[in-house]
Amino acid sequence: MSDFVRIHEVGPRDGLQNEPGVIPVADKVALIDLLGTSGLRDIEVGSFVSPKWVPQMADTDRVLADLTPVEGVSYAVLVPNMRGWDGFVAARVPGVIYEVAVFISASEGFSQSNLNCSIAESVERLAPVVRAAVAAGVGVRGYISCVTDCPFEGPVAPDAVARAAEMVLAVAPMQLSLGDTIGKGTPERVVTMLEAVSQVAPVTQLAGHFHDTGGQALANIDASLEMGLRAFDSAVGGLGGCPYAPGAPGNVATEAVLDLVHGLGFQTGVDVDVIAKAAKMARGMR
Numbered sequence: 470m471s472d473f474v475r476i477h478e479v480g481p482r483d484g485l486q487n488e489p490g491v492i493p494v495a496d497k498v499a500l501i502d503l504l505g506t507s508g509l510r511d512i513e514v515g516s517f518v519s520p521k522w523v524p525q526m527a528d529t530d531r532v533l534a535d536l537t538p539v540e541g542v543s544y545a546v547l548v549p550n551m552r553g554w555d556g557f558v559a560a561r562v563p564g565v566i567y568e569v570a571v572f573i574s575a576s577e578g579f580s581q582s583n584l585n586c587s588i589a590e591s592v593e594r595l596a597p598v599v600r601a602a603v604a605a606g607v608g609v610r611g612y613i614s615c616v617t618d619c620p621f622e623g624p625v626a627p628d629a630v631a632r633a634a635e636m637v638l639a640v641a642p643m644q645l646s647l648g649d650t651i652g653k654g655t656p657e658r659v660v661t662m663l664e665a666v667s668q669v670a671p672v673t674q675l676a677g678h679f680h681d682t683g684g685q686a687l688a689n690i691d692a693s694l695e696m697g698l699r700a701f702d703s704a705v706g707g708l709g710g711c712p713y714a715p716g717a718p719g720n721v722a723t724e725a726v727l728d729l730v731h732g733l734g735f736q737t738g739v740d741v742d743v744i745a746k747a748a749k750m751a752r753g754m755r
C-alpha cells in the first residue's frame with residue numbers, strides 16, 4: 470500500500486460556493502495562488518454551473534484568467550453539462566493543466582435538488598462532457614454525493630452508491646470522489662459503503678469527500694485509509710457546504726487532514742506552514 474496521500478483542495482469551490490457575500494475575484498485568486506505554492510497538486514477553483522443557483526461561482530471564467538498557474542498543479546472545475554463544458558472551453562488558458570469534475574448523486578432526492586433531474590438523466594448529461602474532456606486530453610473526475618445519507622431521503626443504501634459508481638465508470642474510467650455531503654456518516658457505515666463500492670472499482674480509484682457536520686470526518690478518513698483509500702478532498706480553513714444540502718457545514722479542514730495523515734506517517738508533499746497561512750486567509754473571507 471502506498472504511503473502517499475493525495476489531497477484534493479476544494480476550498481475555493483466547495484468552500485466559497487456557499488458563502489452568501491460577494492467575494493472579489495482578486496481575493497479568490499490570492500487564495501488559489503497561495504495554495505498553489507503549498508505543494509498541493511489538485512486545487513478545485515470554480516464551477517461552470519447556473520449562476521442563478523450558485524452565484525458565487527459565476528466568475529469562474531475570470532478566476533481561470535487571473536490565477537497564476539503553478540507547474541505540476543491541476544486546476545479543477547465542476548462541469549454539469551455541455552453548456553458548462555462550453556463555458557470552460559471559452560475560459561481555459563492554453564498550457565494550464567485542468568481537470569473537469571462531473572457530479573451525480575446516489576439518492577434520487579438530492580439528484581433532483583442539486584441537478585434538477587433523475588440519477589439516470591444526470592449520467593446522460595455528464596456522458597458528453599466526459600467524452601469531450603477525454604477527446605481534448607483534459608482530466609476527468611466524478612463526484613458521487615450522498616454516499617451515506619441524503620438530506621431528503623435519510624440513509625442511503627451502500628448498493629445505491631455502488632450502482633451510481635458503476636453508471637459513471639461505464640462512461641469512462643476516472644477517479645470517483647465519494648461525498649458524505651451532509652456529514653452524517655460514521656466510520657462503520659463508511660466502511661460498509663466502501664466495501665460495496667470496491668466491488669465495482671478498486672480502492673485506489675476512490676477518494677473520500679467528507680463534510681464535517683457530525684464531527685466524524687477525520688474518523689471517516691481514518692477508516693477509509695484502513696480500507697486502502699489514498700486520496701481525500703478537504704477545504705482549507707474548513708470552508709464549505711452545499712447550497713442544496715440543508716445543514717451541510719464545511720468540508721473537513723485541509724490543515725486537520727494534514728495533521729492526521731502526517732501523524733500516521735503518510736507523505737503528502739504539502740507544506741503545513743503555507744496551508745496555515747491559506748487557512749487564515751480563507752477564514753477571513755467568510
Ligand code: HMG
Nearest residue numbers: 517518519522523549552553584585612614615648650711
Ligand atoms: P437545467 O437542467 O438547465 O435546469 O440545469 P435549471 O432550471 O436548474 O437551470 C437554471 C438555469 O441555468 C437555466 O437558465 C439554464 O439554462 C441555465 P434560465 O432558463 O433560468 O435562464 N444553465 C446554465 N447556466 C450556466 N452554466 C451552465 C448551465 N446549465 C444550465 N452549465 C444544472 C441543471 C444542474 C446545470 C443547474 O441546476 C445547476 O447549475 N445547478 C447547480 C449545481 C451545483 O453547482 N451544485 C453545487 C455543487 S455540487 C456539490 O457541492 C457536491 C460536491 O461537493 C460533492 C458532495 O459534497 O457530495 C461536489
Ligand code: MG
Nearest residue numbers: 483648710711
Ligand atoms: Mg462537497
